[in-house]
Amino acid sequence: MLIQKPSEILSSAITPKEQYVNRRRFLRGAVGVGVAALGAERLARIVAPGREVFAGTKLQTVKSPLTTTDEDLTPYEYVTGYNNFYEFGVSKDDPARNAGALPTRPWTVRVEGLVKQPKTFDIDTLLKLRPLEDRVYRHRCVEAWSMVVPWVGYSLSEFIKQCEPLSTAKYVQFLSYYDPRIEHWGREETSIYWPYSEGLRMDEAMNPLTLLTFGLYGEVLPNQNGAPVRIVVPWKYGFKSAKSIVKIRFVKGEPHTTWNDENSTEYGFYSNVNPNVDHPRWSQKTERRIGLPFYAQRKTTLMFNGYGDQVAYLYNGMDLRKNF
Template structure:
């Protein structure tokens, strides 16, 4: 029997994750716990990180600035029921349930590299649907040029949204429409064959594998199509450090982190650093989106 979002309680989800960890789920070859995805030819053949690494080392400032804060403090986030408002320059605006946007039968398995601007990386086996399929359901109008995203605003559930964080909540991100419609861009609702854990952006998040991780906004509640470039959280906070595009580029350093190399999480002390690939290794698929652009200026 397929797992439905309406059947998932935080307690049941937590228990299923602990059982999955206890079973030593280090490979995607085993049976899925409720969710399955059709294999995709867009997946990397690199070995995925373990579920424990993926769920216990991440950035989700809504729950704190530490890498383990999301796992520690996100368990009480209520992710069902959940709806996403799609509005702006679309023919069919409305509020859509996660199960409508990403039904189980439509899920695809996408094993993607993830590169953080802090110069660490992972390989993650997502389950999701192409963002293009969602946008096509809403019907983009001819003048739409950008897609804006917004995360849940709820300081009672998201302790990091309290006073003193220095961030203008809610978290906002955006893409050009052609980036959003690209086949690599997905909305993820699961990983490792199970419902997306809270700390990884449940119940629905964006994944854009050729961009730095902060572009892949989590716990989405609103998607707006517009003809103007939307404001994005990190660009508003530090425009000299974070651009709108945020494409992985080993030739353009962040003021605090060289982007030439990266540290693969789980590689160990002797694992060394790996050379960072242009567009995170997806140049063959996406470089054409930026033809003629100065990527040092449009960073």
């Protein structure tokens, strides 16, 4: 079922971006001010090994058994500078500017709903639950642009096993961080009802491709990419991949999802990448690859974003035009 081709991209070969990362900013609050003042990220690691969890710090990763693309990676500066994260503004460069307000430490993920027992997981526990894998995925936005991102994480299914959901749980809902007390640019620029909510059917969530994600380019996620923990569902449009998750609920019926609430004719619950079902306002047949010159950006969009071999079985017998 899975593509077993070994990765040709080593994590060591895809991390040439120290220059992009303002480590001082991320170190703030990580260790004592004194340690930070020494400029000693290395020292911080020696002092507190295994707690290097701030954006831009390296993560211990292993090669993933699931390698899904050997296309050119989208440069780090675009992966982390061109984002949709409406809590921090609607322009693509807003999140990189504003997401510093997101307090990624301490962080817990609450698990509730149809589970044996509700639990709260600390981010450190989550980081150590399974070995962190480097996984290169295509990322296709519903707005018809795309990237190739080397994520870091492990299959969400591994975490779901720890949650002990009941057999009555048919869907998983993800709720993103939202604190009305911190400044949220999206509040003024949109009419969205916060917090951001997304969801998957249980079998989609259990598919090994669905990634519980902690990093990219071998490092802890920058805030604008959904730190400290997010979901990545590579065969669905990007908005299905909820960021900065604080709550996971196991439920019986289809949970409400933010963009579906906003406009149900444009954003369906499934939102699988599908070149044959147009968005009402634009064609989904092609996409613009981020970071390429304007004359080279157009690419053909693939069914299920090219992950059909791994996920098409989930939708056997379903009318994907109706269930868009």
